[in-house]
Amino acid sequence: MTQDKATNITWHEGHVTRDARNALLKQKGATLWFTGLSASGKSTAAFTAEHILVAAGRLAYVLDGDNIRHGLNKNLGFSAADREENIRRIGEVAKLFADAGVITLTAFISPYRKDRDVVRELHVKAGVPFIEVFMNTPIETCEQRDPKGLYKKARAGELKGFTGIDDPYEAPASAEVTIDATATTPEQAAGIVLDYLRKQGILPA
Amino acid sequence: MTQDKATNITWHEGHVTRDARNALLKQKGATLWFTGLSASGKSTAAFTAEHILVAAGRLAYVLDGDNIRHGLNKNLGFSAADREENIRRIGEVAKLFADAGVITLTAFISPYRKDRDVVRELHVKAGVPFIEVFMNTPIETCEQRDPKGLYKKARAGELKGFTGIDDPYEAPASAEVTIDATATTPEQAAGIVLDYLRKQGILPA
Numbered sequence: 001m002t003q004d005k006a007t008n009i010t011w012h013e014g015h016v017t018r019d020a021r022n023a024l025l026k027q028k029g030a031t032l033w034f035t036g037l038s039a040s041g042k043s044t045a046a047f048t049a050e051h052i053l054v055a056a057g058r059l060a061y062v063l064d065g066d067n068i069r070h071g072l073n074k075n076l077g078f079s080a081a082d083r084e085e086n087i088r089r090i091g092e093v094a095k096l097f098a099d100a101g102v103i104t105l106t107a108f109i110s111p112y113r114k115d116r117d118v119v120r121e122l123h124v125k126a127g128v129p130f131i132e133v134f135m136n137t138p139i140e141t142c143e144q145r146d147p148k149g150l151y152k153k154a155r156a157g158e159l160k161g162f163t164g165i166d167d168p169y170e171a172p173a174s175a176e177v178t179i180d181a182t183a184t185t186p187e188q189a190a191g192i193v194l195d196y197l198r199k200q201g202i203l204p205a
Numbered sequence: 206m207t208q209d210k211a212t213n214i215t216w217h218e219g220h221v222t223r224d225a226r227n228a229l230l231k232q233k234g235a236t237l238w239f240t241g242l243s244a245s246g247k248s249t250a251a252f253t254a255e256h257i258l259v260a261a262g263r264l265a266y267v268l269d270g271d272n273i274r275h276g277l278n279k280n281l282g283f284s285a286a287d288r289e290e291n292i293r294r295i296g297e298v299a300k301l302f303a304d305a306g307v308i309t310l311t312a313f314i315s316p317y318r319k320d321r322d323v324v325r326e327l328h329v330k331a332g333v334p335f336i337e338v339f340m341n342t343p344i345e346t347c348e349q350r351d352p353k354g355l356y357k358k359a360r361a362g363e364l365k366g367f368t369g370i371d372d373p374y375e376a377p378a379s380a381e382v383t384i385d386a387t388a389t390t391p392e393q394a395a396g397i398v399l400d401y402l403r404k405q406g407i408l409p410a
Contacts, residue, residue: 011391012252015267016259024259047217054221054229059264061305062220071327072297075290085280092277093298100266100307122276186216 018127021101027058028202029098031091031123032105032193035116035172036135037164038150039142041181041189045135046105049190053103058203060103063090078161084115091119098128103202111163113170129202133193134175139164141182223332226306232263233407234303236296236328237310237398240321240377241340242369243355244347246386250340250394251310257395258308263408265308268295283366289320296324303333308407316368318375334407338398339380344369346387 022028032049034042046062053060073089076082087110097104110116116132123130142164143151154162161167172178177196179189197203227233237254239247251267258265278294281287292315302309315321321337328335347369348356359367366372377383382401384394402408 010253011249012256013249014252015271016255016265020259021264021266024262024264044216044218047219048215050221051217054225057229059226059229059306060221061226061301063301066220067301067304071300072294089277089294093301095276096266096268096272096298097302097305099272100302101264102305102307 018099018101025059025101026204027101027103028129029101030103030129030131030197030200030202031094031098031119032103032131032133032197033094033110033116033119034105034107034133034135035110035175036137037139037142037169038109038162039145039147040135040137041179041184041186042107042109042133042135044186045133045179045181045189045193046107048186049193050105052190052194053203058103059101060105061097062105062107063094063097064107068093084112087112087115088118091122094119095123095126095128098123099126103197109163109169111167111169113172116172129200131177131193131196131200132172132175133177133179134172135181135189136171136178137181223304223306230264230306231409232306232308233334234306235308235334235336235402235405235407236299236303236324237308237336237338237402238296238299238315238321238324239310239312239338239340240315240380241342242344242347242374243314243367244350244352245340245342246384246389246391246394247312247314247338247340249391250338250384250386250398251312253391254395254398255310257399258408263308264306265310266302267310267312268299268302269312273298289317292317292320293323296327299324300328300331300333303328304331308402314368314374316372316374318377321377334405336382336398336401336405337377337380338382338384339377340386340394341376341383342386 050060050062073086076086094104120130153159154165163169241247255265255267281291299309325335358364359370368374
């Protein structure tokens with residue numbers, strides 16, 4: 001804060017501190033990065049956690065295909081470079097949200113370890129908590145669920161480069177949280193994530 | 206919300222509503238888009254407003270060169286296409302922040318009316334309040350201030366394409382708020398903006 005003593009006028013040349021916003025919100029901004037196969041339960045777990053958090057008076061926001069694909073990343077396709085840029089931008093936006101104090105949940109397959117590690121690194125550099133949530137649901141379960149019929153199309157060769165079928169999913173080596181949705185309800189999955197946040201002091205105990 | 210009656214398990218397949226987050230924060234998410242020449246007072250007014258808001262318990266966040274240029278937009282240069290994409294991405298991110306309930310202040314020269322109108326349009330489509338704040342400080346004042354010596358360099362021909370010198374600044378035709386920093390302190394400028402937010406019901410009266 002700068003104060004001109006002669007006139008008693010105050011102004012600011014820089015950002016409010018992260019701590020000030022965290023104190024206001026009574027939580028620490030953080031990114032919860034859900035990763036896993038299509039139909040592994042990422043979105044449902046993230047949305048369920050978002051609803052529980054907001055109902056409890058905590059500010060949470062999900063970044064997913066719905067609010068990213070037709071907006072920020074509408075000029076990206078499915079080339080290798082575009083997929084990498086897609087995840088990079090989402091990572092940068094999540095970092096800004098978390099910096100602002102928001103508990104930010106991202107729900108994207110994000111199959112490549114390298115791309116997720118780039119996002120982790122930019123959070124670490126900024127001192128913003130990054131929590132990788134690996135939805136380790138076996139492909140058999142995902143394929144059985146197949147709510148959008150995508151696995152069926154991929155098996156029939158109508159969809160190319162589908163993660164888990166003809167494109168690799170690189171499992172995290174050391175995710176902070178790992179959940180298998182086969183035997184875990186979305187509510188339980190959200191509960192596991194929220195317990196982790198409380199243990200980390202991101203949410204009040 | 207989906208509830209499986211047999212098991213009493215609940216889960217969610219979609220986002221928390223904007224209204225729920227606004228109620229939690231006791232404010233409406235909105236984008237305050239500051240535009241004006243270099244040294245016209247955009248950043249100082251935005252930061253001063255951010256500090257006043259957070260001190261009053263309201264969640265506000267400034268997007269500026271500091272947190273955008275070396276992050277989300279680090280892969281953009283200064284070609285016409287890149288400048289346009291720069292503003293588009295900032296606009297999309299501001300919209301997401303405002304959707305999340307945050308009073309979002311952006312501080313970029315954003316000299317072209319067309320680019321600002323693209324950002325306005327995407328807010329209007331999403332039903333998110335967009336407030337253009339035109340820092341209408343005469344170039345003579347900006348050039349006299351010249352805190353970073355940029356006008357001097359531009360006049361000497363060392364900087365090309367500098368807004369107001371050899372690149373146009375297209376003034377908004379109908380900004381919601383217009384401020385001339387020549388005779389307005391940063392604190393007064395912030396006050397003008399916050400009064401506008403109260404009148405619009407974005408902040409509690």
